Amino acid sequence: MPRSHRLARLALGLAVAAAFLAAPAPAAEIDKYLPDDTLFVLSVNVKNLIKSPLLRGDEQAFKAAIGEASKVLDDFGVDPEKDLDHIYLAAGANMQPAGFLMLLEGSFNTAKIQAQLATMVREKKGNLQPVEDGPAGAYQLRLPQQGRGNPGMPRQLMFTVLDRNFIAFAADSNALADVIAKKKGEKKTEVKRELSTELARMNPKETASVVIIPPQEMLANGPAAGLTKITGGVTVAQGIKTDLLLSTKDGQTARDLSQTINDGLNQVKQMIPIFAGNQPGVGPKQIALIVEVVESFKATPVASGVAIRSDINKDLIEKARKEGGGQDKDKDK
Numbered sequence: 001m002p003r004s005h006r007l008a009r010l011a012l013g014l015a016v017a018a019a020f021l022a023a024p025a026p027a028a029e030i031d032k033y034l035p036d037d038t039l040f041v042l043s044v045n046v047k048n049l050i051k052s053p054l055l056r057g058d059e060q061a062f063k064a065a066i067g068e069a070s071k072v073l074d075d076f077g078v079d080p081e082k083d084l085d086h087i088y089l090a091a092g093a094n095m096q097p098a099g100f101l102m103l104l105e106g107s108f109n110t111a112k113i114q115a116q117l118a119t120m121v122r123e124k125k126g127n128l129q130p131v132e133d134g135p136a137g138a139y140q141l142r143l144p145q146q147g148r149g150n151p152g153m154p155r156q157l158m159f160t161v162l163d164r165n166f167i168a169f170a171a172d173s174n175a176l177a178d179v180i181a182k183k184k185g186e187k188k189t190e191v192k193r194e195l196s197t198e199l200a201r202m203n204p205k206e207t208a209s210v211v212i213i214p215p216q217e218m219l220a221n222g223p224a225a226g227l228t229k230i231t232g233g234v235t236v237a238q239g240i241k242t243d244l245l246l247s248t249k250d251g252q253t254a255r256d257l258s259q260t261i262n263d264g265l266n267q268v269k270q271m272i273p274i275f276a277g278n279q280p281g282v283g284p285k286q287i288a289l290i291v292e293v294v295e296s297f298k299a300t301p302v303a304s305g306v307a308i309r310s311d312i313n314k315d316l317i318e319k320a321r322k323e324g325g326g327q328d329k330d331k332d333k
Helices: 003-018 027-031 046-051 059-076 110-122 173-184 193-200 251-276 284-295 314-332
Strands: 040-045 084-091 100-106 128-130 138-142 156-161 166-170 208-212 227-236 240-248 298-302 305-312
Touching (some): 027 193, 040 046, 046 084, 059 110, 100 173, 110 128, 110 156, 156 173, 166 173, 193 227, 227 305, 240 251, 251 305, 284 314
Antiparallel strands (some): 040 084, 040 208, 084 100, 100 166, 156 166, 208 227, 227 240, 240 305
C-alpha cells in the first residue's frame, strides 16, 4: 500500500480516536444484552461509515479493502456492505478487558454461520474450539500474545450467535454466559435508567456515538471531579466532525474542566514535534498537519457542561494525502 494511503488512514484513525470514538437500534434492543454495571457504550454505525464520501473518496482503495473483508466473511454468508449495521462496545465498572462485551448487529444467516464454525472446529482451523463446559453454540478463539504480554489483556475471545440480528463477543466466560442467559430470558438486564435514556438519545446522523457515565468516586479529587457524563460522537461525511458534551454538576466545574482540557491540548501540540519527528516518513510538513488537527479541537464551557468540538474538513484531509504522497516522491529521488 502506498505510504500516502497509509498516512491518510493514520490521520483518519487518529482524528476519530482523539474524539473518543451511529445510530443504534432502539435502546430496548441494546439494553437487554448489556452488562448490569455498564458505564461505557460505544456505538459505530457501519453502514453510515461505509457510505461516507470520505471513506469512498478513493474508490479503488475502498473496493480493495471491502474485497479483503468479503473474502474472510464470505464463508459465513456475511456481506460487510449489506449485512452489518452496527458495532457496539460496552464496558462495566471495572473497565478491564475481561469485562468488555461487543455486539455485532445486522442480518445474519445463522445456519450458515453455525455450519462454518462447526467445520472449522472439525478441521482444526483458526485456533477455534467450543467453549469448555460452555453452552452449545459458544466458541472461543485464542488470541496471539505479543512480546512479554500484558497481564490485563485477555488470552482468548469468546463468542456466540444470539439470533439472526446479534452476535456477541466477550473475553470472559462469565460475561458470555450472562448475555446468553439474558437472551434466553433467564436473567433480566438491570442497567442504570440514565444510561438507557442516553442510548435512546444518540444522534442517528453520527457515525460513532458514545455514552459514558463514570462513577463519581473514580473522579474524586481529580481534574474531572464534578463530571457526570459524556455524550455525543463523531460524524464522518466529506470531513470529520466531533461534537461531545461533558456534562458537569455546575458552571464552575465546567469552566475549570474546559481550561484543563485546553491546557492539555496545548501540551499535546507542543509535544508533537518531539514524538512525531522520530517516526519514519514524518517530516516538518506532516508534523504541521498533525498540529493543525490538534488545533481543530477546542473545549468551550456551555450551560450544561463542556462542549468539545472539532471540524476536520475535506481540504485538510486532502492536504494530508497530498503531503504524504509528496514526501514519498521526494524520498524516491
